[in-house]
Amino acid sequence: MTLDRRQFLAGAVALLGAPRVSFAQAATERRFIFVIQRGAADGLHILIPYAEPAYASLRGALAIDPASAHKLDGSFALHPALSELAGLYRVGQASLFHAVASSYRERSHFDGQNVLETGGQLPYQLKDGWMNRLVGMLSRPGRDAIAFAPTVPMALRGPVAVTSYAPSALPEANEDLLMRVEQLYADDAQLHALWSAALEARNMAGSAEGGKRQNAQETGRRAASFLARADGPRIAMIDTGGWDTHSGQHGRLAAQLRNLDGLVAGLRQGLGAAWSQTVVLVATEFGRTVATNGTGGTDHGTGAAAMLVGGAVQGGRVLADWPGLGPGDLLDGRDLRPTLALETLIAQTCAELFRVEPDKVARALFPHMVPGKSLPRLLRA
Numbered sequence: 533m534t535l536d537r538r539q540f541l542a543g544a545v546a547l548l549g550a551p552r553v554s555f556a557q558a559a560t561e562r563r564f565i566f567v568i569q570r571g572a573a574d575g576l577h578i579l580i581p582y583a584e585p586a587y588a589s590l591r592g593a594l595a596i597d598p599a600s601a602h603k604l605d606g607s608f609a610l611h612p613a614l615s616e617l618a619g620l621y622r623v624g625q626a627s628l629f630h631a632v633a634s635s636y637r638e639r640s641h642f643d644g645q646n647v648l649e650t651g652g653q654l655p656y657q658l659k660d661g662w663m664n665r666l667v668g669m670l671s672r673p674g675r676d677a678i679a680f681a682p683t684v685p686m687a688l689r690g691p692v693a694v695t696s697y698a699p700s701a702l703p704e705a706n707e708d709l710l711m712r713v714e715q716l717y718a719d720d721a722q723l724h725a726l727w728s729a730a731l732e733a734r735n736m737a738g739s740a741e742g743g744k745r746q747n748a749q750e751t752g753r754r755a756a757s758f759l760a761r762a763d764g765p766r767i768a769m770i771d772t773g774g775w776d777t778h779s780g781q782h783g784r785l786a787a788q789l790r791n792l793d794g795l796v797a798g799l800r801q802g803l804g805a806a807w808s809q810t811v812v813l814v815a816t817e818f819g820r821t822v823a824t825n826g827t828g829g830t831d832h833g834t835g836a837a838a839m840l841v842g843g844a845v846q847g848g849r850v851l852a853d854w855p856g857l858g859p860g861d862l863l864d865g866r867d868l869r870p871t872l873a874l875e876t877l878i879a880q881t882c883a884e885l886f887r888v889e890p891d892k893v894a895r896a897l898f899p900h901m902v903p904g905k906s907l908p909r910l911l912r913a
Contacts, residue, residue: 575837660690752798
């Protein structure tokens with residue numbers, strides 16, 4: 533098989549290696565990181581309503597013993613695996629939100645993620661992502677965005693240019709190979725620009741540990757190494773999967789949450805002083821059923837939990853218009869009823885963080901959003 537120059541370039545860029553993280557650069561010192569939990573994370577297992585009378589009976593074997601969890605107040609507790617997040621809550625750097633959902637009300641992962649990432653009212657209604665539109669409001673010309681993933685996540689797709697930089701388990705390319713490729717594309721304007729962008733991202737990341745798989749905390753620190761640079765990106769997306777727990781949820785979700793906790797710890801450690809100007813939003817496409825199924829798991833639901841974490845967060849709060857879990861309280865008789873629009877949380881967070889007029893941000897990010905009651909101030913002034 534013969535490779536053309538573009539195919540060879542794609543393979544050569546893969547040799548450079550990078551974590552599965554998406555970045556965008558903006559003219560600000562404030563940092564925004566969106567961590568998406570693909571697969572519908574079970575908010576009732578993450579942010580536990582331990583004081584809710586119906587919680588233990590509906591959850592059965594999945595119910596978390598409050599004595600083992602991190603109690604936040606008289607109503608809610610964090611899963612035992614989330615010790616980093618619990619510590620950040622105690623020092624006022626994390627806020628938790630419950631009964632949260634986007635405008636999507638069906639139960640397809642693909643459609644739900646598309647609504648979450650595009651900011652549309654319906655799946656595939658919009659062709660670009662809300663993060664790309666956010667970057668367009670804030671970006672510095674010439675260095676708009678870079679995606680550290682095999683493909684750019686939908687949330688970052690759109691008219692603002694995003695460079696893709698794929699992870700690889702291959703050994704790191706040596707300098708002789710890099711020099712030869714540089715010479716090969718010196719006279720090709722399009723490919724030389726792509727190659728230069730890939731090299732720039734590699735240099736930002738520093739020398740990769742060839743072939744060594746990073747754990748979640750190392751991935752967080754690597755992402756932070758980009759964001760902490762004076763000339764680095766200010767907007768990022770971190771893609772996490774594996775949250776679809778139809779069976780064996782107890783152990784599987786505990787492992788997922790330990791990874792999430794480690795990722796946040798790595799971001800905090802790696803950002804250093806820049807952590808004080810950072811906000812991390814953690815959210816999923818929809819929640820899971822309140823009651824367990826017959827295989828020790830839960831099925832696709834509606835209401836979920838979300839988090840804001842970071843030194844810029846005015847935290848130490850659980851914000852929830854709690855709908856209850858009684859028989860008459862559930863949506864469709866099975867789901868946690870959502871009482872907070874995820875679009876409202878995202879739009880207000882971005883408006884406060886980047887000091888842009890709230891209505892302008894809401895219109896740009898979520899064109900179909902119906903204005904509603906705003907949340908209490910989310911970030912430090």
